[in-house]
Amino acid sequence: MKLILAIVSNDDSSSVISVLNKANYQVTKLATTGGFLKTGNTTIIIGTDDEKVDHAIELIGQESKRRTEIVPSTASYDIGRYASFPVEVQVGGATIFVIDVQQFLKI
Numbered sequence: 402m403k404l405i406l407a408i409v410s411n412d413d414s415s416s417v418i419s420v421l422n423k424a425n426y427q428v429t430k431l432a433t434t435g436g437f438l439k440t441g442n443t444t445i446i447i448g449t450d451d452e453k454v455d456h457a458i459e460l461i462g463q464e465s466k467r468r469t470e471i472v473p474s475t476a477s478y479d480i481g482r483y484a485s486f487p488v489e490v491q492v493g494g495a496t497i498f499v500i501d502v503q504q505f506l507k508i
């Protein structure tokens with residue numbers, strides 16, 4: 402048995418969890434914070450059989466593809482004067498760890 406830890410963006414977490422649940426994976430969702438950007442992300446814990454790991458990773462990847470989005474940004478030129486302009490940012494993607502499980506108990 403393996404434990405998958407998948408860190409995904411908050412925006413993708415609902416669709417990742419939904420597709421995993423539909424495929425009969427049991428998941429636990431943790432609200433986490435990235436150490437670098439200090440913004441919220443979601444860590445999904447999945448305990449599953451060894452032979453189902455690749456399929457779970459495929460489903461996670463489908464729902465959390467890296468993509469670029471255009472978001473508004475502002476710059477200040479001098480006191481009290483601001484200009485708004487669009488910037489391209491990378492969002493999505495998943496960071497995944499797969500760990501061997503020594504024991505799995507439900508008591």
Ligand code: 2BA
Nearest residue numbers: 408409433434435436437438439440442493494495496497
């Ligand atoms: P990613 O590498 O896609 O990582 C997204 C989030 O996944 C990270 O959020 C962190 O919560 C988790 N993560 C990634 N690798 C990990 C690892 N080896 N162990 C534990 N958790 C891990 P943030 O820490 O907020 O990082 C957001 C993005 O900033 C990263 O995206 C990466 O593109 C960049 N980044 C992170 N650390 C960096 C650094 N020291 N220097 C430059 N860029 C960095």
